[in-house]
Every structure is written in C-alpha cells, then in structure tokens.
Amino acid sequence: MSSLSLQGGFLLVVAAALLCHYVFKRHEPTNPLSHLGLLVVVPAILTTLFLPNASTFTRAFACVYLLYYSTILLSVITYRLSPWHPLARYPGPILCRVSKFWLAWVSRDGKQHIYYSRLHQTYGDVVRIGPNELSIRDVNAVVPLMGNNGFPKGPHWDGRMAEQSATRTVIAVRDSVEHARRRKPWHRAFSVAALKGYDEILSKRVQQFVTVLEQQTQPFNLAERISHFTFDFMSDMAFGGGSEMLRDGDKDNTWHLLESGLPTALVLSHVPWLGKYYAKLPGIGEGLKKFRTFCQSRAMLRRSTGSLSKDLFHYLIDEAGLERHSSPPTFAEVASDGVLAIVAGSDTTATTLSSLFLSLLRHPQAYYRLQAEVDRFFPPGEDVYSTVHHPHMSYLNAVINETLRLFPPVLSGSQRGVPRGDDDKFVGPYFLPEGTNAFVHTYSLHRDPRNFSPSPDTFWPERWLKPEERAALPSFDAKLPIVHNTKAFVPFSFGPMHCVGKQLAYQELRMVVCAMIHRLNFSFAPGYDPESWERDLKDYFVAMKGRLEVVLSPRNASF
C-alpha cells in the first residue's frame, strides 16, 4: 500500500465515506459499536494507509478524518435534497429535509405544535419535516395510517425510552404483535364492567379534591391543584394508593422531576439514535429513575397485599388468572405499565381539566350553560358523584370535547413508521416508502376550517350539540353553516394503538367537572392574564401547562 498515490488515497477515502453513507442509509444502525466501526475504525485504518503520503501522523490523521467526514456530510445533504430521495415529492423547509437535528433545535422551547401548524399553512397538507418524516394535516390519512391496517409505532419511542432497556411500557412497544399481547390486560381493565367498578375509587378522590378547593380563600394556581388530584387518583388506580399530593402537596417534587425530563425526551425523540449515548451519561434521568423505583416498591407492596378493590393493577397483573395458560404479564411489565398509567393518565387529564376551566372562564355564556345543565341534572338531594346522568348531559360532553379539540394534551399526535423491508404503501393519496415515519398533526387537524367551522380557533361547545339542541338555544342563527367532521377529532389518537384509557379519562372528567361546577363559583384571580395559557402551553409530546390563577367562592348552600 505504500505505493498508494496521493490521488489514489483521496479517492479511497472518498469511496469509503460514500460506502459508509450507503450503509447508514440502508441499515440505519443504532448500535454504538457499529457507529464506532464506521465512524472511527474505518478512517483510522485509512489513516495508516495514508501515512506514507503525509509528513507526520497528525497531518495524515487530520486529512483523512476531515475528508471522510466532509464527504459523508456532503453525500448525506446532497442525497436528502436530491430529486432521487423517495420523499422528494413532498415540500418542506430545506433544513427539515436535511436533518432532524433542526426539529430537535426548533422544538426545544415547547412550541413545535405551532411550528408544524405554520409549516402546514405554508406548504399544505403534507410537509416533509425530516429527511424521512412527514407531518400530515388531512383527515383522509387517519384511518390508513393508524387504523387496523395501519403502521406500527414509529422510532421516536426509541429515543424517548432510550434509558429503558429492559422492559418497555406498552405505549413504546413498536412490534405490532407484541404490542397487541401487552394491550390485552389493558383492554380488560377498561371494559364496561371494570370501568363501573372504578366509580368508588374516583368519587372518593373527587370529594377530597372539592373539599380541598372549598378551603381556598385566597387566589391560587388551579392547574397545580388539578395535577395533584389527577396524580393521586392515578396512583390509587395503578398501585392502590401511595400518593397524597392533595393532602401534603408535592413534597417530594415529583411533578417537577417528571416534567424536567420532558424537553430532553422530545429532543431525543427527534434523533432516536442519540438516546443510546445520552442514556449512558452519568446522572441522566435521575428523576424518572427515582420515580420508577418508587413505583416498583409500590407494585411489590400492592402485589403482596392483594386486591382490596378491583383497581387497574388488579387487571394489569391478572389477579383473576385469566392469562394463566397463555402469556401472563411479567411483574416487570406490570410495574412498567403502572408507571405509564400514572404518567399518561394524570398529566393528560390534568391539562384537559385546566384548559376546560380556562375556556369556561373566558366564555361566561358557556360557563352559565354548563352550570344550568349541572343544576338541572343534580338538583338538591341528587348525588353529584353519580355517573348515571352523564350520557344525557349533552352540554357537559360538548364542553369536554371542545376542550380536547382546541387543547389536545398530545398536541402533535403519535408517530407511526413504515418498517424497513416492508412494501411501500399509500396512506390515502400519499405515497409512503419503506422507512418513512409519519404522523397526523392533531393540533392542525382540529383547527382546520375544513373540519370544524365556523371559528375553528374559538371555544364554541355548541358545535358539538345536535342541530335540534342548537336550534333551541336563544340567540342562535339556525342558518349559520356549520362544518363538524368528527372523523377529524383524534385527541386520543386512533386505531389499535390509540389511548386505551380514553373511557376512564371521560369518566373522570365528567365526574370532577360536575362536582366542581356544582359546589363552587370560579373566576380569574385579579391580574391574571388568560392569554398566558396558550403562550405557556408547551408541546413536549405530552403538553406542559402554565399557571391558571383563580379565586373561588362556595355556591348556594342548597346545591
């Protein structure tokens, strides 16, 4: 090799770099050892071949590595921007098409939902938001992308859950068959009969919550109190108790620990391969680890004490032994899904409930209509914690749906991916080659006038009422043209991997809203700026919310 000319040496390095790009493109290796081999060992070998042409080792090293990396970079950029790229037909900003590092950067301040929304306004219904990723704002894509014949979960979970090597929670299981197996106990846990059984656990917590609220004589942050309530309730469900934030406040700083990890998890979801390195850094994810350890000990305690009531844990661990002869869930799976129940079930409902009160206070007419309905269904002597009237309370359900439409707690939806090696597919009218990731952008879909009008950006629960109910309202113009496409309403996602806790979320929201409205009067605290709510709402996959300052007064004692 000593006879290798300078020109030949350069060509060899360039060829090796092009080959390296090809391997990355074709196989997308995520294993750190493959990265080491392709990005460090190969150029190191090339350096030794290059040595005879260089005056010093340092020069040879610098030349080869510089040439190797710049060739890879140039080749990657050229290919991603070229008309030969399989997603070349889709428009999108150049920086998005070049690398997902751009979105990782853009979304760090929690405003990725606004960024996607603007991209859709500029580029149309499908935008290439990454080299291999599309954001879709088209209702026709919902079923083909996420329905029964849709795609498995996308790789963003590999980044989000990077430090969770052993047992993933069900939400992050990317293999469809394994996902279906892990979902089985969840389905049982949210059957009609099981849901009915949760009323008692729920009403106890709602009563405690309303009592805590009644003691508030000064302005306070309602959003924070709501979070404490949803967290305590989900801990009751997942592990038979263990959290008393309503009583003691968040003395262990749990909310802060959980929320502090969200921005990083979002960045890693955009660049999943980075997660493997990040997870190895010392001290990383300490908050979450501490929380998981706490949940694990709760799960062990709950397993040894057995069931006091048929809570979520009862079904997740299969206490009835229904899966004994097939594939019973392992303890690690149950403990990990218990953590998911608390994280997925408390933050989302807390955001919805807070956004709902924010919206009611900004729209007094809606507030009064809801209050009138609650008073009608729960006159003096009627149990406000009973769920029997809920299906008939059309305005209550309209208010909840309108809140979920405007403020879906998972603002940007859940990613799906066409696995490598699968055939290229069409999603509605859109061609998705193998290796493409895509999601329906919930926030944009929900605010698209083609799906909801008039005033898709305005809180208007009346749009959810039946036409005859609307017509009966005073001051309603029956000629007003209304577009209301419920197929475009996907706050819980869609298909076999959609939110399995949807019915529990509705049950909880209905009961707590009725009790709060029935027992208390709410108004904004003096000096509170309601505009700050949307400003402070952040999209870190699950939404992170700001403050909602209110004052309360008890309602007429006869209620």
Ligand code: HEM
């Ligand atoms: C307003 C409240 C809620 C909203 C808007 C919401 C929304 C979502 C969304 C968008 C997903 C992602 C689904 C996908 O990947 O396609 C999800 C998953 C999930 N949610 Fe919820 N959620 C809520 C409340 C709850 C509650 C109360 C629970 C109870 C434990 C829960 C448990 C789960 C679980 C276990 C998953 C994973 C499902 C799977 O991958 O199979 N969620 N949720």
